[in-house]
Amino acid sequence: MIIDTTEIQAINSFSRLESLKEVYGIIWILVPIFTLVLGITLGVLVIVWLEREISAGIQQRIGPEYAGTLGILQALADGTKLLFKENLLPSRGDTRLFSIGPSIAVISILLSYSVIPFSYRFILADLSIGVFLWISVSSLAPVGLLMSGYGSNNKYSFLGGLRAAAQSISYEIPLTLCILSISLLSNSSSTVDIVEAQSKYGFWGWNLWRQPIGFIVFLISSLAECERLPFDLPEAEEELVAGYQTEYSGIKFGLFYVASYLNLLVSSLFVTVLYLGGWNLSIPYIFVPELFDISKRSQVFGTIISIFITLAKTYLFLFISIATRWTLPRLRMDQLLNLGWKFLLPISLGNLLLTTSFQLLSL
Secondary structure, three states: OOOOHHHHHHHHHHHHHHHHHHHHHHHHHHHHHHHHHHHHHHHHHHHHHHHHHHHHHHOOOOOOOOOOHHHOOHHHHHHHHHHHOOOOOOOOOOHHHHHHHHHHHHHHHHHHHHHOOOOOOOOOOOOOOHHHHHHHHHOOHHHHHHHHHHHOOOHHHHHHHHHHHHHHHHHHHHHHHHHHHHHHHHOOOOHHHHHHHHHHHHHHHOHHHHOHHHHHHHHHHHHHHOOOOOOOHHHOHHHHOOHHHOOOOHHHHHHHHHHHHHHHHHHHHHHHHHHOOOOOOHHHHHHOHHHHOHHHOOHHHHHHHHHHHHHHHHHHHHHHHHHHHOOOOOOOHHHHHHHHHHHHHHHHHHHHHHHHHHHHHOO
């Protein structure tokens, strides 16, 4: 039997080429994920610094100023401190639930970033059910908080976990009804399609003007989902020490703060995508169309401009949420539940019925 060495070399070269293609494919999958995670991490650090600076300005005091220029490295210093602190476990608690709870809270929120379009080209997964994936995935976060409260074997922690679960259930329903109204207007549940639907009519096509009632309900519900003042009942210091965080220390304690700011950032991004036109900026486009016409520019330039516009709108909502924290007093638990079930739920349901009626009449 004669062996053709040329054929064997060709087969080996082809197999090596296929292996290289697989390696490059894996790299191109990991690069966007790594970029997104790095951007999210930097975004959280910026939010922590902004909150301290804005709160200092509102309270007329000096904020962080020694760790880096204008104290910008203070958040990084706090994270490093928590990373090296001792990790304590409750002697009579459920250590498995105690350890898993913070991870579930962080991972469930991180998964929500996969469907957020920072620009037309910069999105990890453009799914047809993108907004509902966010609702379903983010609803797992209170499960992690409840596990943490129960596993701590502390009455304050357990009560904080119960409050977190009750608060999430109360405000997820109005939030979902508002998203249903947006999906009806856009004829899609894809986040990219929702942004594109708002760009058809320019600035006045934003869902902020087409859904003003839904925007207010979504704003209040998203603040409650993030457990921000005046809705921070699960970790009310005057009542529950620190709620479900009471028994935590070290990096696990830091994970709760990371989850809180990740949730605030993702909610701000969804406000931008659903109601503020996403990456579209229509006002300057009217006056200087050559500069903001992304289709006439390179893909890199257009992507950078789009990401900048999205983040600018996002940080506007972040400023509102931070200012609200230092302006309004905390609600009581009965007031919190009454607001969700007796006020926001009927309003969001009525808004959905009105939207459905207008859509049927316009056919």
